[in-house]
Amino acid sequence: CEQGIMRARASSLHVRRLSSSAAAPPPPPPISAVPLADALPVSEVARRVFESLEEFGFGAASTTVLSSTCPFERPGLVGSVVERYGGSPIALGGLGGIPFAGRTGVDSAFAMAATAPDSRNLIVYGTHIDVAADGEIGTALASNPILQAFATMDEAAGVEGLDPELLRDRHDLQHSLLLLEAAKAYDSVIAHPEPAAATAYRAFDAVQRYLREIVYGGEPRATPFASLGGITVHTADGVRFLPLAFEFLDHEEGQLHDLVEDVFPEVARMHGAMLFDLGGEDEMGEE
Numbered sequence: 001c002e003q004g005i006m007r008a009r010a011s012s013l014h015v016r017r018l019s020s021s022a023a024a025p026p027p028p029p030p031i032s033a034v035p036l037a038d039a040l041p042v043s044e045v046a047r048r049v050f051e052s053l054e055e056f057g058f059g060a061a062s063t064t065v066l067s068s069t070c071p072f073e074r075p076g077l078v079g080s081v082v083e084r085y086g087g088s089p090i091a092l093g094g095l096g097g098i099p100f101a102g103r104t105g106v107d108s109a110f111a112m113a114a115t116a117p118d119s120r121n122l123i124v125y126g127t128h129i130d131v132a133a134d135g136e137i138g139t140a141l142a143s144n145p146i147l148q149a150f151a152t153m154d155e156a157a158g159v160e161g162l163d164p165e166l167l168r169d170r171h172d173l174q175h176s177l178l179l180l181e182a183a184k185a186y187d188s189v190i191a192h193p194e195p196a197a198a199t200a201y202r203a204f205d206a207v208q209r210y211l212r213e214i215v216y217g218g219e220p221r222a223t224p225f226a227s228l229g230g231i232t233v234h235t236a237d238g239v240r241f242l243p244l245a246f247e248f249l250d251h252e253e254g255q256l257h258d259l260v261e262d263v264f265p266e267v268a269r270m271h272g273a274m275l276f277d278l279g280g281e282d283e284m285g286e287e
Contacts, residue, residue: 036131036197038267039233039240045264046080049246052263053226056248058120060085064113066106068093068125068211072143073232077241078124085122095145095174096181097127097207103214110223121225123275125211126232126244127203129196133236138196140234146203147196149178150189159183181206200231204244212275224250226259227275243267245274 050058063085067078070093078089090109094100101109113121130140141147156162162183167176182189185202192198208229215221229245244267246260258274260267 036129036137036200036231036233036242039231039242040264040267042077042080042232042239042241045077045241045243046084048263049081049228050084052246052259053120053122053248056120056224056226056250056257057118058085058122058226062118063120063122064109065089066109066113066121066123067091068097068099068101068123068207069232070095070097070128070145072145073097073128074143074234074239077228077230077232077239081122081124089124092123093125093207096149096178096203097125098174098177098181099125099207099210099214100174100177106214110221110225113223119223121223123211123215123225123227124229125207125227125275126230127200127207128232128234129200130234131236137194138199145175145178146182146199149175149182150186150195150199152179153182153186154190159186204229204231208245208275215275221249221251224248224252229275244269247274 065078065081065085067089069078071091072095081089090112092099092101092105092109099106110121113119127146129138129144131137132139138144138147141151152166153159153162162179166172167179169176181202182199185199189195189198189202211227211229215227226248227245228243230241230243233240233242243260243264246258246263248257248259249255250257261269
């Protein structure tokens with residue numbers, strides 16, 4: 001994009017002028033960088049998202065919701081978002097929230113959404129974890145494919161003991177990919193004081209990485225879209241959501257609006273934690 005892509009925040013316009021190639025993404029943050037305790041009620045998250053996106057033209061008639069969340073995740077933020085914008089979400093995600101719809105599925109979803117006047121897309125993505133009343137994390141193993149993958153790895157006493165056939169089972173391809181992701185993060189997870197919580201953060205990193213490669217991939221999208229990523233936290237008191245990334249990308253205007261710090265100021269931030277880490281030099285400007 002010749003004019004560059006600006007990274008703007010609502011409070012004071014923070015402009016990032018991009019070079020022609022994206023900078024390498026920063027290293028993963030410490031897993032404890034964003035405590036699960038920062039998670040907010042889904043109704044509050046949804047309210048803030050709706051209000052902040054109104055200025056970018058998001059409304060019931062123009063917005064299509066795309067979800068990359070786990071099918072075993074209990075109703076939470078996606079349901080609240082869909083209630084606002086109407087219709088049913090286009091599901092991109094499979095086990096763990098990984099966007100198994102791939103490039104073909106995402107391209108089809110954007111093409112469907114582009115038929116509406118002044119169309120906008122909102123991608124809601126991430127993974128989920130449960131916290132019991134006594135504070136124990138990750139007790140719902142049966143409904144959490146990410147935890148299941150790490151449990152399989154643990155039973156094998158690490159990557160070396162894992163049956164290679166599990167990594168290429170054509171009848172269980174999604175689980176095979178989760179095992180590969182678990183293998184990458186296994187050492188750091190088992191060394192963490194809260195391994196179950198650690199899996200949620202590592203799973204979020206994986207979902208965001210796949211979406212970055214699939215949704216963006218260096219090619220502009222004709223339809224402006226926003227993305228909201230985080231971890232759904234199921235507690236004894238209800239469903240909460242930990243927002244880790246929130247942005248609006250408009251290629252036509254050459255702007256990337258980084259919204260998470262303004263909309264969710266009380267939530268600590270993971271490195272950039274953006275769906276599009278575009279690099280470049282920072283400049284300060286005013287609206």
